[in-house]
Amino acid sequence: MSALPPEPSEPEARDLLGVRYPNTARVWNYHLRGKDNFEADRQAAEAVNVLFREMGVPSASDTAVETRHLLQRMVDYMLGQGVRQFLDLGSGLPNMANTHQIARRTAPEARIVYVDIDPMVSSHASALMAGSNVITLQADLREPEQVLSSPQVRDLLDFGQPVGIIFICMLHCLWDREDPWGVVRQFRDAVAPGSYLGLSHMTDETHEQAAQAVFQMTQDLHWNTPLISRSRADIARYFDGFTLVEPGLVTPSQWRPELHKPLRDPRGDDDDDAPVLKLIVAEPSQDDRSTWNLCGVGVKDQL
Ligand SMILES: C[S@@+](CC[C@H](N)C(=O)[O-])C[C@H]1O[C@@H](n2cnc3c(N)ncnc32)[C@H](O)[C@@H]1O
Numbered sequence: 001m002s003a004l005p006p007e008p009s010e011p012e013a014r015d016l017l018g019v020r021y022p023n024t025a026r027v028w029n030y031h032l033r034g035k036d037n038f039e040a041d042r043q044a045a046e047a048v049n050v051l052f053r054e055m056g057v058p059s060a061s062d063t064a065v066e067t068r069h070l071l072q073r074m075v076d077y078m079l080g081q082g083v084r085q086f087l088d089l090g091s092g093l094p095n096m097a098n099t100h101q102i103a104r105r106t107a108p109e110a111r112i113v114y115v116d117i118d119p120m121v122s123s124h125a126s127a128l129m130a131g132s133n134v135i136t137l138q139a140d141l142r143e144p145e146q147v148l149s150s151p152q153v154r155d156l157l158d159f160g161q162p163v164g165i166i167f168i169c170m171l172h173c174l175w176d177r178e179d180p181w182g183v184v185r186q187f188r189d190a191v192a193p194g195s196y197l198g199l200s201h202m203t204d205e206t207h208e209q210a211a212q213a214v215f216q217m218t219q220d221l222h223w224n225t226p227l228i229s230r231s232r233a234d235i236a237r238y239f240d241g242f243t244l245v246e247p248g249l250v251t252p253s254q255w256r257p258e259l260h261k262p263l264r265d266p267r268g269d270d271d272d273d274a275p276v277l278k279l280i281v282a283e284p285s286q287d288d289r290s291t292w293n294l295c296g297v298g299v300k301d302q303l
Contacts, residue, residue, distance in 0.1 A: 021222040024173055025118040029093040031064035036093045036124060044221055048214055057210040058291060063252075064169075067200050067293065068097045070252040071168050073259040074198035074297055075102045077245075078164040081299075083196060085111040085157050087187065089141055090170025093121050094128045097263045099166065105263075111156050115139050115147050141170070142178050144186035162300075163191040167199040169293070171238065173225035184238045193302045197242050200252060200295035204229035207292050235294050242298025249296040 015021065022044035026037040030045040037045075049059045075086065084107055088099045091114035103110035114125050114136040122138035129136060135156055139146040147153055157163060165187050174180040188197065204211035211229035218226050236249055247254060 018224065021224065022218075023118065023120075024223060024225045024227070025092055025116065025121050027223075028064055028169070029095070031061040032068065032095045033061075034093055034095055036120065040221075044217070044223065047217065047221075051213055051217065052210055055207065055210045055213070057207045063291065063293060066252050066291070067169055067295075068095065069260065069262055070200055070255060070295055071099065071166070071198075072097060072102050072262055073256050074166065074168075074295075075099055075164065076106065076259050076261065077256060077297060078196045078198065079103060079106045079110070081162075081196065083162050083164040084109065085161065086113070086164040086166060087147070087153075087157070088112060088114050088166045088168075089147075089187070090167060090173065091116050091121070091125065091136075092169075093118075094125050098129060100129060100131075100134045101263055109133070113137060113147075113153050113156060115141065117141065141183055142174065144183055144190075148186070148190045159190060160192055162195040165191065165195065165197045167197070167201075167238075169200055169202075171199065172202040172228050172230065175226060175228065181237050181240070185240070188241050188300060191300060193300050195300045196297055197239065197300070198295075198297045199235075199238060200293050201235045201238070202227060202229040202292055203232060203235060203294045205232050205294065210292065229292065232294060235296075239296065239298040242300050244296050244298045249294050251291040252293055252295050253291065255295050255297075 019038045020040055022041050026041040027045045030037040030042050045060065049061060052059055078086070086099055086103060091099070099114070100110065100112040103112060111133045114129065114134070116122060116125070116136075116138065117140045119138060122136050125136035133156065135152050137147060137150055137152060139150070141147070167184070171180040171184070174183065184197065202211065214227055215229065232249060247256070
């Protein structure tokens with residue numbers, strides 16, 4: 001695999017399947033060692049890893065796995081608070097550690113809605129994650145009404161009861177002009193007090209140059225979404241109307257590490273304890289500079 005980023009070029013209009021250019025869902029799938037990706041995605045993913053390595057920034061592949069482990073801890077935390085229904089927004093291609101699998105270890109009756117704009121996500125997710133109390137919706141989260149007014153969603157979720165809203169590594173795909181804060185606000189306003197918001201978001205706080213470089217790469221290579229790192233203050237604003245639970249807005253490895261209980265590989269031939277998703281390089285570090293994400297969970301305030 002080439003270590004050099006592919007050359008920037010003008011986008012071609014006739015890319016009907018969207019395979020010529022990197023696609024965020026498929027790039028993330030590659031980082032998670034999935035097979036649902038194309039050459040353009042793999043090249044872009046490796047180019048980011050090379051760039052980050054040169055800049056002394058943790059690899060995107062480890063970050064992808066780390067944030068899936070974070071998802072496990074956040075979902076288990078919300079389950080512990082009594083949440084039994086989840087809206088996983090920008091859920092990505094199915095992998096081996098999905099929200100419904102995590103939730104059902106504790107609550108087999110849990111109800112989960114996966115939402116993603118990507119047609120490949122929705123076809124794979126519908127095929128692989130079908131079942132009672134799990135639905136996948138193809139929708140554009142820039143228009144929350146597409147989700148909130150969907151009869152499928154309203155049939156499955158009870159908006160009078162707390163919902164766990166999850167935005168893991170998704171809101172940085174939206175431009176400021178698309179008002180990601182307004183998107184979160186609309187979901188907040190639709191759910192009952194006592195609902196939870198869990199999110200993880202790229203920040204420029206720790207590695208400013210790398211944040212700028214990866215954004216530029218998304219533009220030069222015509223990714224289907226930008227990747228926009230934001231400041232701590234801008235990420236904190238997503239929690240307007242929520243109270244952040246301890247330990248607040250922190251790096252993923254600092255968020256309740258004691259809840260770490262990854263899904264295990266049921267085949268577990270040689271190592272019964274093998275998590276289904278393993279970090280490649282290193283165990284998560286408590287060092288702030290070991291990440292380019294900030295994360296937190298908030299509980300919706302009483303009215
Ligand atoms: C980096 S991936 C994260 C996937 C998953 N949440 C995870 O952490 O593994 C971002 C996901 O957001 C989805 N996405 C981006 N923009 C979106 C939009 N406007 N509406 C719905 N989904 C979107 C992408 O298709 C992609 O699957």
